[in-house]
Amino acid sequence: MLSLDKSGISQLPTHTQNSHSFLLSHLLLHSLKLQAPEASHAVPTASTSMPLVSPSQQLLLPSSDMPSSVSGNPSASPRIVCCSGSSPSTVTAPGFNGRQDSERREIRLGLPSNRRMVDQTLSLLKDCRLPVERDSPQQHVATIPELPNLQVFFQHSEEIVRNLSSGHLDIGIAGFDTVSECGQGNEDLIIVHDALGYGDCRLCLAIPKTGIYEKINSVKELAQMSQWTEVQPLRVATGFEYLGKKFMQENGLKHVSILTARGPLEATPAIGTADVILTLVSHGTILWDNNLKEIEGGTALESQAVLLASRTSLIQREDVRDTTRMILDKLEAHLKGISHMRVIAYMRGTTVGEVTRRILSQPSLSILQETIIRSVLPIYDGDGEVVTECYEIDSYFPKEALDSTMQQLRAIGGRPIVTAPLLGIFDRETRWQQLLSKLGPQLSVATAQVS
Ligand SMILES: Nc1ncnc2c1ncn2[C@@H]1O[C@H](COP(=O)(O)OP(=O)(O)OP(=O)(O)O)[C@@H](O)[C@H]1O
Ligand SMILES: O=P(O)(O)OC[C@H]1O[C@H](OP(=O)(O)OP(=O)(O)O)[C@H](O)[C@@H]1O
Numbered sequence: 001m002l003s004l005d006k007s008g009i010s011q012l013p014t015h016t017q018n019s020h021s022f023l024l025s026h027l028l029l030h031s032l033k034l035q036a037p038e039a040s041h042a043v044p045t046a047s048t049s050m051p052l053v054s055p056s057q058q059l060l061l062p063s064s065d066m067p068s069s070v071s072g073n074p075s076a077s078p079r080i081v082c083c084s085g086s087s088p089s090t091v092t093a094p095g096f097n098g099r100q101d102s103e104r105r106e107i108r109l110g111l112p113s114n115r116r117m118v119d120q121t122l123s124l125l126k127d128c129r130l131p132v133e134r135d136s137p138q139q140h141v142a143t144i145p146e147l148p149n150l151q152v153f154f155q156h157s158e159e160i161v162r163n164l165s166s167g168h169l170d171i172g173i174a175g176f177d178t179v180s181e182c183g184q185g186n187e188d189l190i191i192v193h194d195a196l197g198y199g200d201c202r203l204c205l206a207i208p209k210t211g212i213y214e215k216i217n218s219v220k221e222l223a224q225m226s227q228w229t230e231v232q233p234l235r236v237a238t239g240f241e242y243l244g245k246k247f248m249q250e251n252g253l254k255h256v257s258i259l260t261a262r263g264p265l266e267a268t269p270a271i272g273t274a275d276v277i278l279t280l281v282s283h284g285t286i287l288w289d290n291n292l293k294e295i296e297g298g299t300a301l302e303s304q305a306v307l308l309a310s311r312t313s314l315i316q317r318e319d320v321r322d323t324t325r326m327i328l329d330k331l332e333a334h335l336k337g338i339s340h341m342r343v344i345a346y347m348r349g350t351t352v353g354e355v356t357r358r359i360l361s362q363p364s365l366s367i368l369q370e371t372i373i374r375s376v377l378p379i380y381d382g383d384g385e386v387v388t389e390c391y392e393i394d395s396y397f398p399k400e401a402l403d404s405t406m407q408q409l410r411a412i413g414g415r416p417i418v419t420a421p422l423l424g425i426f427d428r429e430t431r432w433q434q435l436l437s438k439l440g441p442q443l444s445v446a447t448a449q450v451s
Contacts, residue, residue, distance in 0.1 A: 107150045107313075107323050110160035110172035113140070117157065117305065120198040121173055127338075128330040147323055158182050161308070165189055170313035170320045171327065175199050177280060177303035181240045190314065192328055192435055193307035197335055201282040203240060205247070205298035208269050208276075209291050218296035219251045222276075228255040237261045237274035240300075244278045247300040266290035307331065314435075315442050325432055332431060333424035340369075341402065342422050345393045345414035348379065355391045362408040364401065371395040396422060 111121050111132070122132055125144070132152055134142035142152040155163065157174040161182040164172050173196065183189040207213045207222065216222050228234045233255040238244040241260045248256045259274055266286055268274040280303070281287060284294060307328065313320040349355040352373050359365050359373075377390035393414070397405050402419070409417050436443065 105149070107147070107171070107317075107320050108169045109144070109147075109150055109152050109327075110155050110163060110169040110174075111152055112157045112160060112174055112305075113154040114157055114175075117173075117175065117199050118154070121305065124196060124198065124331070124334075128327075128334045130327065130330060147326070149319060150323060161189065164308055164310045167310060167312055170310050170317070171324055172308045173305055174308060175201070175303050176306045177201065177203055177240070177243075177301060179306060179308065180301060180303075181243050184242050188311045190309050190311050190435065190438070191306050192309050192324060193331055193431060195335075196305040196307060196331065197339075199303065199305035201280045201303050202299050203243060203278060203301040203303065204281050204294050205236075205276060205278050205300065206266075206281070206287045206292040206294055209293045213293075216295065219253070219298050220296075222295065223251060223253045228253070230255055233257040234276065235259055235274045236276055236278055237265045237268040238278035239265075240278060243300055247278070251297065266292060311439065311442075315439055324435075325429070328432055328435075329426065329429060330424075332429075333426045336427060337422040337424040339399055340396045340422050340425060341399050342396045342420045343368075343393070343405065343409070343417060344420075345409045345417040346376070347391055347393070347409075347413040347415070348388050349391045349413075350388060352391070355393070358412040359393065362412060364404040364408045367397045367401050367405070368393075368395040369397060396425065 111125075112118060125132055130144050130146050132142050132144055134152075140154045142154070144150055144152060153163075153169065157178040160169060160172040160174045161179055163169040165183060165186045165188050167188075171192075176191075176194070179189065179191065205219065205222075207216060212225070212227065213222075216225065222234070234253060235257050236244055236248065237259045239260065239262055241258055244258045245256075248258070259268075261268065261274075264286075265274070265277040265279050267290065268277060269292065270290070277292070278300060279287075281294070287294065309320070309324050314324060347355065347358075349358070352375065355373050359368070359371070372392075372394045374392055374394075375389045376392045378386040379388045379390060381387045393409070406417060406419075
């Protein structure tokens with residue numbers, strides 16, 4: 001935000017201040033900080049607040065926001081459908097009162113061992129200065145030296161969701177797809193960060209390209225086909241029984257038989273064991289190569305890796321709260337850092353207000369965040385009189401806006417313009433605050449009992 005008070009540069013993040021003053025110490029004659037939210041001078045910034053669960057992920061909102069089960073009858077005790085094996089087994093999670101290891105002292109973090117997730121999970125934590133240490137990739141128990149009281153367990157995503165629900169893990173990472181499928185109905189599972197930036201895929205319905213499906217291009221058209229009857233339902237092969245049923249129901253597909261299956265499903269229509277499949281896709285090439293196509297309205301869920309925690313652990317254990325907060329803070333700082341770029345632009349001007357107005361005149365520059373404008377160098381005429389000043393604009397912006405930002409800074413006289421990558425942006429702890437307010441009443445009761 002921008003304003004015209006002269007209170008120094010204390011609001012810049014520390015690391016930014018240090019590198020900045022080092023870089024420009026020989027130029028700094030006087031500086032003006034622009035930060036108070038004075039409406040007429042404020043450069044609008046992109047919102048930094050994110051919902052705890054993104055709109056596309058409303059499905060999994062914990063507690064009272066939880067949707068009813070497919071049958072429309074949420075059971076009193078949380079139930080988790082475990083989607084392993086050809087027919088899913090159903091277990092009842094112990095839930096809030098059924099924890100089996102309440103005497104445990106260490107904090108447990110579950111990391112996905114899935115082939116597609118493990119490497120990116122480890123690199124993300126390393127980039128956040130939370131490297132996982134283990135003697136070999138085969139070791140399933142590890143540590144993070146920065147978090148001394150924490151034990152890491154490598155497990156399959158489904159196990160992580162299940163163990164968080166039962167209290168055997170406190171914190172975890174898993175794909176949102178697995179959380180939605182295996183954690184449905186469990187109020188003890190909380191999504192702490194809903195977009196860790198990897199493991200992107202979508203759960204989508206794919207149908208054969210040819211035969212009776214040749215002219216079918218949408219779920220609506222599929223639902224209207226006369227072939228599907230009570231006696232001969234549409235057979236859907238999927239590893240996602242709960243989400244599959246829910247999706248079919250929501251899309252008016254009445255005569256459906258969900259066939260739970262594991263592994264590559266693409267061959268099932270060709271073999272004849274299923275008519276269509278509901279599967280995870282990222283590129284779509286495997287579908288295409290197997291004579292299958294996606295159809296309009298066929299995406300049941302968008303997914304990526306998410307950070308999870310056990311509600312019970314967060315409520316009952318201060319050390320779990322502290323560690324979750326630290327992990328969340330580092331993740332948010334890193335993810336925001338890598339998606340933004342720092343910019344320092346220099347331009348001539350007469351006053352901070354005049355430079356501010358020039359910036360405000362450019363619509364694309366509204367994405368500049370936490371902007372500071374200061375005079376760094378007076379420019380003299382031949383008589384030694386100050387005729388104008390050089391101003392420095394120090395800010396950051398989303399990387400994808402690089403071209404428009406450079407164009408518009410140039411258009412208002414910015415030169416040179418220096419850009420630099422950011423390792424982290426430690427901003428307001430919005431997600432943490434949202435999490436605390438979700439835990440709110442239960443947390444107050446628990447902390448009051450302890451004291
Ligand atoms: N194209 C994709 N297909 C399947 N899963 C994907 C895809 N892209 C990302 N993912 C994420 O990866 C997770 C599955 O990973 P992976 O396929 O390695 O598991 P797996 O086959 O069950 O395990 P493994 O192969 O290690 O036994 C999914 O739950 C999802 O969150
Ligand atoms: O979008 P694409 O890149 O084309 O990939 C999609 C395929 O990837 C997954 O299988 P995977 O290769 O992980 O094997 P698996 O099902 O045995 O885990 C998924 O089940 C699809 O078959």
